[in-house]
Amino acid sequence: MKAATIRDVAERAQVSVASVSRVLTGAGIVAEPTRLRVMEAVEALSYVPHSGARSLSTSRTDTVGVILPDLFGEFFSELIRGMDVAARANGLHLIVSSSHDDASEAAAAIRSMRGRVDGLIVLSPHLDSANLAANLAGRLPVLLMNGGANDAGRPSMIVDNIGGAVAAVEHLLSLGRTRVAHIGGPAGNQEAREREAGYVQAMANAGHATQVVAGDFTQASGHVAATVLMAEGVRPDAIFAANDMMAVGALLALQEAGVRCPEDVAVVGFDDVPIAQLVRPALTTLRIEIAETGRRAMDRLVALIASSNDPEATPDTACETIRPRLVVRQSCGDINPGTAFNGETQ
């Protein structure tokens, strides 16, 4: 009951394996009658080429890998969805590897991809894994999305976290808020660091004092942080959270504390995950077209792979910057509640 091999097909079709291969790969010319005989045999045996064997001789796998730290939350889900769409559009399989807490684990994951993928997209908040990615993967095309600026000179995509954070704070200040507090992301996370830096910078520019509470990107931590902030002597009149999930947690904490949002405290998040427009008040945030970014990343990887097979291709070493866009919703005092699903310009 074993799966049929190319030889079985050849035998049944009374041709050589070479001809079968030609028919199946579309390479080389085959006479119509033989082609039909082969197809018939393929059909009858419900033969499917063994991709492992094929990749061994072609040194292509038609598969790309995605290394990411976590599979939690909507951000990564959305990102993967975008990548998946682009991958399938290019006839590629997607293999994901997540939950890499530290650089060495991520490195191991990268290594284990060898022979399994034609290229890699690496999202690793671990600072030096940029090097690891490059070194360990041999000459494998790699697109970096580490959220660090150290990716320069290597194909990569980064989010303008500082610019986004500045925009968030300036918007709050323009609304007349002055005591803007920040809920930060996990220690060691480059993106979180940049968002905080942007916050500090914007507040300093305006001559306001800063107030930061640590979080870890989870909704629970946002809840705790906001609760702490509401217990302060001088209560902030706005909260800028380093990501949406924490902002949502904060929103709920405010509600529980009987603090009105946006009247008493305005809230701004970061990412614009799908849930941001579903909570009430709907969350003002910095939109990253997450799925679109994933799609774009995959497209670039595909291009990288293509050019790695083409000797005379100019190597892509661009570090593309994603600029988040401020989306004002109720949590910031927007009058219009926004419809639930399609009332916004995409």
Next chain:
Amino acid sequence: MKAATIRDVAERAQVSVASVSRVLTGAGIVAEPTRLRVMEAVEALSYVPHSGARSLSTSRTDTVGVILPDLFGEFFSELIRGMDVAARANGLHLIVSSSHDDASEAAAAIRSMRGRVDGLIVLSPHLDSANLAANLAGRLPVLLMNGGANDAGRPSMIVDNIGGAVAAVEHLLSLGRTRVAHIGGPAGNQEAREREAGYVQAMANAGHATQVVAGDFTQASGHVAATVLMAEGVRPDAIFAANDMMAVGALLALQEAGVRCPEDVAVVGFDDVPIAQLVRPALTTLRIEIAETGRRAMDRLVALIASSNDPEATPDTACETIRPRLVVRQSCGDINPGTAFNGETQ
């Protein structure tokens, strides 16, 4: 600049490829000195076995595939997350293949997995793909999660949709609601069909008339459906949606229509996706431990794979039933708002 092969390592370590293989696979006995020499060479060349080649000779890939219709929404994200956890716990890679609109596409996806995976988890709402899964994959271990009862006799997991729907409706009726409307899922979806059947059955039992509006599992469709319902002459006093996303859409529609929830209209969803407890009013729903279900499914697949290699193993042909549990929250008139993140028993 090509990646090192086992021969390069053997050469550098002054041993045969067999010894290198032994060291790396851990099989067979190797003298310590040789082992060290090999390790040194591996290190120096930063050698990593080529998984394609390995799988060709071992006929194992250490990879499992997941076929699913869609990557949209929290349900599948959560499910995949659970599977990923279990997969990595078993040292397996995960390859996902989504967006299969019809049975033939799903079948193609399954076929393209040959030689790429050791086993498959198939979630396909297309009725007859159960057969396809079995036929096309050769003797590949497959775990079905088609949401259909036709999976009996084959390793599978299904959700007790009817039981869940009945529980939902009975709860609403016990609250004194009598005009319970239903927002159904997409036509042709087995699970949606069962949930509707459960609704109809429970209403009939209680001697109430039924009222069904079609949806397609998206939030937008729930929004539309609820809007339609609110425009009816005799407005329902409760809505049971076939999944959470539609329930959330309905919640927002009610809000926009100025209808109070739960006072005027109670709402119940299905699935308990993470967002269910974040919306306000928090959504009453039928909880499926989604990630846990994914984990469980993967564990079963792993067992299937193991027993498929063991000639004298009793084949697992169980059809496991997941029984959703009613979780009462605000949208149904629960007094306690529930804390945002950990106030519930998990």
Next chain:
DNA sequence: CTGTTAGCGCCTTCAG
């Protein structure tokens, strides 16, 4: 304990 040698299933020159 270690080296030699077949394949695993497929693609791809290279002759015919």
Next chain:
DNA sequence: CTGAAGGCGCTAACAG
């Protein structure tokens, strides 16, 4: 246009 043969990188007997 088609068939024969080598090799992709690795593992697994089988001899030494």
